[in-house]
Amino acid sequence: MPRSYLREARKRVGPKRARIRPVIERLAVEYPDATIALRFTKPLELLVSVMLSAQTTDVNVNRVTPALFAKYARPEDYLAVPAEELERDIFATGFYHQKARSLRGTMQMLIEEFDGEVPQTLDELVRLPGVGRKTANVVSSELGNPSGIVVDTHVRRLSQRLGFTKEEEPEKIERDLIRLVPREDWGRFPHLLIWHGRRVCIARDPRCADCVINDLCPSSRV
Numbered sequence: 176m177p178r179s180y181l182r183e184a185r186k187r188v189g190p191k192r193a194r195i196r197p198v199i200e201r202l203a204v205e206y207p208d209a210t211i212a213l214r215f216t217k218p219l220e221l222l223v224s225v226m227l228s229a230q231t232t233d234v235n236v237n238r239v240t241p242a243l244f245a246k247y248a249r250p251e252d253y254l255a256v257p258a259e260e261l262e263r264d265i266f267a268t269g270f271y272h273q274k275a276r277s278l279r280g281t282m283q284m285l286i287e288e289f290d291g292e293v294p295q296t297l298d299e300l301v302r303l304p305g306v307g308r309k310t311a312n313v314v315s316s317e318l319g320n321p322s323g324i325v326v327d328t329h330v331r332r333l334s335q336r337l338g339f340t341k342e343e344e345p346e347k348i349e350r351d352l353i354r355l356v357p358r359e360d361w362g363r364f365p366h367l368l369i370w371h372g373r374r375v376c377i378a379r380d381p382r383c384a385d386c387v388i389n390d391l392c393p394s395s396r397v
């Protein structure tokens with residue numbers, strides 16, 4: 176898109192600080208059920224699901240976890256079987272060797288340092304082996320204690336299209352979003368963008384004519 180056109184488009188929609196609230200409010204009306212797609216019933220299952228979701232789809236993880244969670248209910252259960260058995264049980268999520276090692280390391284630390292419970296804060300979560308900032312952000316946010324904003328491929332693309340960031344790297348995008356998005360919305364904001372990104376603001380061919388925020392978007396094609 177030519178620079179002059181972008182400048183004009185930004186002028187037309189107004190500053191991002193004035194647009195962020197209406198964007199969130201309209202998407203919240205459009206997607207009242209926007210939540211995480213992974214299925215879990217307790218914090219340990221949430222943590223395991225998010226760890227398994229690296230490099231694969233949530234659908235794929237949800238296929239594996241019912242049997243997994245029936246077999247491994249407590250952190251100790253992940254350590255009670257040989258590593259190869261755990262690898263077989265999570266094989267379908269890919270990268271099973273690395274994931275099994277991270278799961279076992281994490282379970283060991285949960286037992287030794289957290290009384291077998293999943294910690295709630297980002298700082299504690301990132302200490303767990305194989306748990307990066309993105310995983311920790313998702314877990315702390317789902318546990319009702321968001322310390323940052325989850326940036327995945329949809330959040331990245333939509334934040335750029337909406338003119339909320341010019342950055343490319345997830346950590347820099349998150350920094351821009353943290354400055355912009357009201358704190359009380361840190362948890363739901365990524366879900367709203369992810370749902371909109373899957374249904375309307377699609378990567379290759381955004382459906383701008385059907386978009387409820389097209390008058391607030393500098394990249395709108397209508």
Ligand code: SF4
Pocket residue numbers: 336337375376377381382383386387388389390392393394395396
């Ligand atoms: S107007 Fe188009 S580019 Fe902007 S958010 Fe909507 S679908 Fe995406």
